[in-house]
Structure formats: structure tokens, C-alpha cells
Amino acid sequence: MTRAINTRPRIQALVGYVVQYLLPAVISLVLTLYASRYLQDTIGRSLGMTLTYAGSAGVFSVALVLALSAMFEVGHKRIAVQIIRKYSRRPLFLIGFFAALSDGMNSPQIALQIGDNIASCLSVFAGLLACIIFAFLAIRLRRPVAHLIRDRALAQRLGQPALQESLRIFSALWYWPILLMLVVTALNLLGIGEGSERAMRGALLTSGLIIGAVFLSTILHHSFRTPARRTSIYRERLLNVLYALLRIALAVTFIELLSQIWGFSLLAFASDSNTGKVISDSLGRILLILLVTWLAWVVLDTAIQQTLEPTVTRHGTREPSTRVKTILPLMRNAIKVILVVVCTITTMANLGVNVAPFLAGAGVIGLAIGFGSQQLVQDVITGLFIIIEDTISVGDWVVVDSNHAGTVEGLTIRTLRLRDSRGFVHSVPFGQIKAVINHSRQFAYAFFSVQFTYDTDTDQAIDMIRQAGSQISDDPLLSLSLQGSLTVFGVDSMNLDGVTITAQFRTMSG
Incomplete structure (x- = not known):
């Protein structure tokens, strides 16, 4: 022993x-x-x-x-x-x-x-x-x-993160229930007020309820926020919605239990009194509207973000097109505004507010803005159609008019940004664009002509051009820019100096 x-x-x-x-x-x-x-x-x-x-x-x-x-x-x-x-x-x-x-x-x-x-x-x-x-x-x-x-030991802290977080929170709050109990005990000793024993019991139950709520909140946090294996982005966003709903349910349950400890019930107030019924019905409808709006935003926003993410394949990463990068953020903002407006109007209607004057006022303001910004509207609509039709993309060499030509560096909903051969940047509103010449789409033609004297044999001249074209096609560097063999059109024109024979290569654009 x-x-x-x-x-x-x-x-x-x-x-x-x-x-x-x-x-x-x-x-x-x-x-x-x-x-x-x-x-x-x-x-x-x-x-x-x-x-x-x-x-x-x-x-x-x-x-x-x-x-x-x-x-x-x-x-x-x-x-x-x-x-x-x-x-x-x-x-x-x-x-x-x-x-x-x-x-x-x-x-x-x-x-x-x-x-x-x-x-x-x-x-x-x-x-x-x-x-x-x-x-x-x-x-x-x-x-x-x-x-x-x-x-605790390191293995226990790493293996049980939820319990460790609960202990951390409890370690910061452990003395507050004791102080509360001491205050109630002192009041009981002094005999202040009636029902001091009931007050002491309520204080102790409140302390236990706070500790339990903190513990459950920590468990929820680590259950939903702990990094896990890669899952679908839809599942992650919906889990965030579920986590928020559970936190709200936990808060409502805490408030109801706390009110019952001190002799009051919110559920009884909502079910027994007429005022409580009106308030609970309005809050229920408003919460349902907010939940539906939130779910709609989560689904649509997730779809847009997933479309904007680069696609990873065996051959590498493929970025979304410029059209997608330009249209989808605009669509996302438009959806956000629409959902917020619809949610606000329906919420005000459920609160008993007459929304007809607000809608009429919004219409008048919209008309005033439309008349005052016709050029801006024209730029936006023209740019929207140019982007939708994929007429211009970032990196293309384009000619807009006699004064604006260069490589496309950026596209917004209103302007086109070009950088010319001298390094200058041109910002051209879409409303000023009447026609676009794009030198960077799919393919181009390298057209050339050769002039011979009248005493030259035309067939031999064409053979010589084809031989030169074959040598160009066989060149390891030049062949990378070609998309086909040389095409000889024959005699194109005759003048005092001789005969002109034309030919062309189909090449890569740009």
C-alpha cells in the first residue's frame, strides 16, 4: 500500500x-x-x-x-x-x-x-x-x-475539436454563473423582494441554459464549418443555409425557454392573444418570404459562380469566354436587385403597407432616368448585343473606324478599350461603333501577286509560284501559321509592264 x-x-x-x-x-x-x-x-x-x-x-x-x-x-x-x-x-x-x-x-x-x-x-x-x-x-x-x-493533451484537442471549443468557451464563462448565484444568495440573505428562492432557482436555470446553448452552438459550428473533403458547391451553399436555420431555431428555443423560466411564454402569447396571433402570422409570412428569396439567390448565384470558374480537364485549365465573364456578372447583379425589390415589396405588403404608390413613384423615376440618359442606354444596349453575339473578344485585333484600331484589352457593358500599335489606349463607347472589322477570328488569307513580262511562259511562272509555295509550306516555322497549301488563281490583270498572277495562303488569324 x-x-x-x-x-x-x-x-x-x-x-x-x-x-x-x-x-x-x-x-x-x-x-x-x-x-x-x-x-x-x-x-x-x-x-x-x-x-x-x-x-x-x-x-x-x-x-x-x-x-x-x-x-x-x-x-x-x-x-x-x-x-x-x-x-x-x-x-x-x-x-x-x-x-x-x-x-x-x-x-x-x-x-x-x-x-x-x-x-x-x-x-x-x-x-x-x-x-x-x-x-x-x-x-x-x-x-x-x-x-x-x-x-488537454494535443491528441485530444485535435481529435475532438468541438469538445475543445466548448471547453474553451466554458473556461471563459465558468465564473459568471457562480457570481450570479452569489448575487442571488446575497439578495436572499438580505430578504430583498418576495420569492427570493424562486429567483435563485431561475438564476441557476438561466446559467445552465446559457451553458447548454453555448455548447450546442459550438457543436453546430464545428459540425458545419469543419473542413471536409471536396463536395459539390451546391451542397456547401445549402449546408450553409441549413446551418443558419439551425442557429435561428436554437436562438428561438433559447428565448422561449428563458422566458418560461421567468414565468412568461412567447408561444402562449402567440397562440392565445389576438395581438400575438397577428404578430406571429406576419412574422411567419415574412420569414417564409426571406427564406424563399434566400434559397433562390443561393441556387442562382451558385450556378453563376460555378459557370465562371475555370474548367479543369486533362489538357489543362480552360477559362470561360469573355462573353460569359461579361454577361454573367451583370445577370448576377440584376438578379440580386430583382430579388431584393420583390422581397421588399412582398414584405411591405404583408406588413399592411400599400405598395401601389411606391410602384408608381418607381415607374416615374425610371422614366425620368431613361429620358435623361438616352446615350448611356444606347451604349449599354449596343454593348450588350455586341457581347451576346460575341462579335469582339479580349485579345482580338479590330478596326472600329478610321481613327480606332488595335488589340482589345477590355470590354465593359458600355465601352470598348483598345491599345494601338504605338501603345496608346482608346476607350470607345459602344454607341459610336457602326461597324467592326475583326482580324482575329478563325482564319485569314495571305494574298500576294507576282508580275511577269509578256515573253514569260505563264505555265512555267505558275509552276515557279507553286514551288515557292511548297518550300514555304515545308518550312518548320512558317508552316505553323498555315492552314492549307498555296492556292494560285492565275492571271489577275495585264498592264503595260506585264502580266500579274495572284495566289494566296490560308493562315491563322491575328
Whole structure:
């Protein structure tokens, strides 16, 4: 037995505190009780018994807490245990002493010998001192105790993140229920108000409800927010909606239970009274409208974002087209505005607001804006059709008119941005574009002509052109830009200098 205790330091420390503090207190209390049997029933005997009981309770409080602290003296918790031992011995003794003294002063024998008023005053004073010292000790030791609560082995912290988060939150809030209980106890001692026992029970239930709500909220957070394997983007967004709905349900349940603890029920108010029925029906319809609007936005926004993401294939990553990149963000913003307007109008209608004047006013404002910005509307509509028809894309070399030609660097819903051969940037509104020459679509033709004198054999000249075309086609660098063999059209024109023969290559655009 002794060998087993020596090999386990924590058990050895536990036995040491029991022998050093608890055993002397129990022995002194037993001896005092035994000796009091032979003493006369006087005020000195009663006060002596009360003080002995209070002192034994104080020593017992110290021994109990220090013995329990020995069970946590391991690893990184040792420093916290040492801090608790250093600052808690005297306050723990005083807490136990004054609490037991308050209880002892309520005995009929003490009240009979020293008077009810004096006994009651001493009981209340001792109880208040115990509450004040207990609150001071809880605030002073809040950080060491929090460290004991949340500090666990690394494998446990990584393997149980939800529990670790709950412990972290509880470690930051553990002393608040104690302070609340002490306040209610002090009010009970002072006799302030009626139903102090009910208030104390309500405070304790409220503290338990808060802790339970925090724990469930943490479980929900880690259940839905913990990174998992890659899933569908639709599933991720819908899980976010479900998470928000569960948080709302948790909040409503918390409010209902809290109101029932303090003697009020929101559900009963909503079902029994006419005012409650009107409010609950309106809130229910509004919440349904918001939920439908939210789900519609989630589905449509997810589809647009998924379309805008690059497509990964075996041959690499393919970016969406410029038309898609331009139209879909505009469509997304338009859908957002429409959903917000529809949701706002239906919500106002459910609240009993007449929305007809608002709609009429919005129509008038829209007409005024339309008449005042005709050029802007023209640019937007023209640009929208150019983008939809995919007439121009980023990277194309285009000629818009005699003054604007270059590589397309960007497209907005209203303007076209070009960079010419000298490096200058041209910003051209779509409304000014009447025709576009695009040099970068699919393919182009390299047209050339060769002039011969009249005494040249035409067939030999054509053969020479075809041989030169074959050499160009066989060239490893030039052949990369060609999409076919040379096409000779024959004699194109005749003039005083000779005969002109034309031919062309089909080449890549650009």
C-alpha cells in the first residue's frame, strides 16, 4: 500500500492534504462535541460549539479544494495548480468559516440565548462576507481555473475539436454563473423582494441554459464549418443555409425557454392573444418570404459562380469566354436587385403597407432616368448585343473606324478599350461603333501577286509560284501559321509592264 502511494505523486499529495488539513479538523470537531457533553448549557458553550463548527468547516473547505487540485497537477497544469494553491488557502478558510458561522447563527439555541435580532444580524453579516470573499476568489482565479478546464493533451484537442471549443468557451464563462448565484444568495440573505428562492432557482436555470446553448452552438459550428473533403458547391451553399436555420431555431428555443423560466411564454402569447396571433402570422409570412428569396439567390448565384470558374480537364485549365465573364456578372447583379425589390415589396405588403404608390413613384423615376440618359442606354444596349453575339473578344485585333484600331484589352457593358500599335489606349463607347472589322477570328488569307513580262511562259511562272509555295509550306516555322497549301488563281490583270498572277495562303488569324 505504501509502495503504491509512493509511486503515484498525485495520490501521495492527496493523502498529504487529507492528513495535514482534513483529519485534524475532523478530530478537533469530534473532541469538541465529546467535551461539550460535560459542559453546562450556557451561551459560552453554544458560541464555542458554533466557532468550532465554523473553524472545522473552513479547514475542510481548504482541504477539499487542495486535495482536488492535486488530481490536476500534471503537465502544463502544474503552474495553474500552484497559483490556485498560493492564493486560495486563506480565502477558502474564510469562505467555509463564515458560511458555517452564518448557518450556526440560525440555530434555535443561539437565537434563544443571544436574541433573535442579534443572531439574524450576525447570520446575514457572516453570509454576506462569505459571498463577497467567494466572488473575489472566483474573479482572482478565473484564469488559472480556465487553464485547468481547457488544457488537454494535443491528441485530444485535435481529435475532438468541438469538445475543445466548448471547453474553451466554458473556461471563459465558468465564473459568471457562480457570481450570479452569489448575487442571488446575497439578495436572499438580505430578504430583498418576495420569492427570493424562486429567483435563485431561475438564476441557476438561466446559467445552465446559457451553458447548454453555448455548447450546442459550438457543436453546430464545428459540425458545419469543419473542413471536409471536396463536395459539390451546391451542397456547401445549402449546408450553409441549413446551418443558419439551425442557429435561428436554437436562438428561438433559447428565448422561449428563458422566458418560461421567468414565468412568461412567447408561444402562449402567440397562440392565445389576438395581438400575438397577428404578430406571429406576419412574422411567419415574412420569414417564409426571406427564406424563399434566400434559397433562390443561393441556387442562382451558385450556378453563376460555378459557370465562371475555370474548367479543369486533362489538357489543362480552360477559362470561360469573355462573353460569359461579361454577361454573367451583370445577370448576377440584376438578379440580386430583382430579388431584393420583390422581397421588399412582398414584405411591405404583408406588413399592411400599400405598395401601389411606391410602384408608381418607381415607374416615374425610371422614366425620368431613361429620358435623361438616352446615350448611356444606347451604349449599354449596343454593348450588350455586341457581347451576346460575341462579335469582339479580349485579345482580338479590330478596326472600329478610321481613327480606332488595335488589340482589345477590355470590354465593359458600355465601352470598348483598345491599345494601338504605338501603345496608346482608346476607350470607345459602344454607341459610336457602326461597324467592326475583326482580324482575329478563325482564319485569314495571305494574298500576294507576282508580275511577269509578256515573253514569260505563264505555265512555267505558275509552276515557279507553286514551288515557292511548297518550300514555304515545308518550312518548320512558317508552316505553323498555315492552314492549307498555296492556292494560285492565275492571271489577275495585264498592264503595260506585264502580266500579274495572284495566289494566296490560308493562315491563322491575328
